[in-house]
Amino acid sequence: MEFITQPWAWYVxxxxxxxxxxxxxxFGERFGVSSNLETLCSIGGAGKFxxxxxxxxxxNAWNLIFIAGAITxxxxxANWLSPTDVVNLNPQTVQDLADIGIANAGASYLPDEIFSxxxxxxxxxxxxxxxxxxxxxxxxxxxxxCTSGHAIVGLSNLxxxxxxxxxxxxxxxxxxxxxxxxxxx
Amino acid sequence: xKYIKFFLVGILFGIVMSKAEIISWYRIxxxxxxxxxxxxxxxxxxxxxxxxxxxxxxxKMVKTFEGKEVYVAPKxxxxxxxxxxxxxxxxxxxxxGACPGPMFVLVGKGVVSIFVVIFGSIxxxxxYGLLKNRLxx
Numbered sequence: 001m002e003f004i005t006q007p008w009a010w011y012v013x014x015x016x017x018x019x020x021x022x023x024x025x026x027f028g029e030r031f032g033v034s035s036n037l038e039t040l041c042s043i044g045g046a047g048k049f050x051x052x053x054x055x056x057x058x059x060n061a062w063n064l065i066f067i068a069g070a071i072t073x074x075x076x077x078a079n080w081l082s083p084t085d086v087v088n089l090n091p092q093t094v095q096d097l098a099d100i101g102i103a104n105a106g107a108s109y110l111p112d113e114i115f116s117x118x119x120x121x122x123x124x125x126x127x128x129x130x131x132x133x134x135x136x137x138x139x140x141x142x143x144x145x146c147t148s149g150h151a152i153v154g155l156s157n158l159x160x161x162x163x164x165x166x167x168x169x170x171x172x173x174x175x176x177x178x179x180x181x182x183x184x185x
Numbered sequence: 186x187k188y189i190k191f192f193l194v195g196i197l198f199g200i201v202m203s204k205a206e207i208i209s210w211y212r213i214x215x216x217x218x219x220x221x222x223x224x225x226x227x228x229x230x231x232x233x234x235x236x237x238x239x240x241x242x243x244x245k246m247v248k249t250f251e252g253k254e255v256y257v258a259p260k261x262x263x264x265x266x267x268x269x270x271x272x273x274x275x276x277x278x279x280x281x282g283a284c285p286g287p288m289f290v291l292v293g294k295g296v297v298s299i300f301v302v303i304f305g306s307i308x309x310x311x312x313y314g315l316l317k318n319r320l321x322x
Binding site: 004009026028030034049050063065069096114117120128130134141145146150153158168 | 192210221232238247260280294308
């Protein structure tokens with residue numbers, strides 16, 4: 001049981017993610033999580049305002065079910081498979097985060113300075129969370145995919161658009177981490 | 186009943202995202218700081234195995250459970266779309282410390298504030314649909 005409850009190494013997680021991709025192809029679908037954001041827009045009635053969302057969302061229902069499973073998996077892992085919430089980070093990372101105002105990095109999965117309910121209820125904290133979400137949603141749909149669709153499936157399939165997107169992911173991610181985060185935290 | 190298999194694969198996905206700490210904001214920060222091999226090992230090994238899968242699909246050595254050929258729909262081409270969309274996504278990924286999959290897994294973990302991020306991402310997708318015809322692709 002300890003094999004399950006300890007944190008899983010990259011060489012365990014990577015092959016399992018590849019298995020998830022394989023199983024979805026085997027079941028006749030393509031791994032890609034951000035498409036669900038458009039499907040949720042359609043279900044929410046966005047088609048009344050924008051023709052782009054006038055789709056028969058039922059053909060994407062499998063993907064929403066997949067997400068429901070992912071939520072369930074997160075619940076199972078958090079409640080029954082994880083005796084501790086500690087993340088063993090590089091000590092340098094912990095120091096770097098302390099320098100920009102995030103204390104006790106790695107004591108749990110998420111920094112309170114961004115994700116605590118108190119932070120969420122502050123104007124700045126709420127806007128940080130909302131902006132992060134808008135960037136993810138807008139960017140992934142413009143690029144036509146996120147980490148799953150582009151970085152995992154697209155790169156596996158040697159697709160140039162996915163390589164360009166992943167380069168973009170890193171330009172954006174490095175800019176946020178190195179230049180913008182120290183300013184806004 | 187045909188949806189149960191997708192639910193089960195989703196559970197596996199949610200568990201591996203949690204247990205390998207991919208849903209941790211810190212792991213994403215550490216990755217973009219080049220201070221850990223963890224995330225690179227995960228994405229890299231998934232892609233290498235994925236390439237082998239694609240080879241088997243192309244050679245028709247593996248078919249779907251219904252016996253059909255596996256069709257991998259190509260991603261849309263376009264420098265502006267992929268690069269600029271990718272950059273915006275990357276900014277959000279590093280700020281939220283979560284991409285769309287982990288966002289939903291964090292709901293299962295009971296993180297209340299992630300609903301703001303999810304609402305934002307759905308609204309972001311709506312804004313894209315609204316502005317699509319004015320954006321370069």
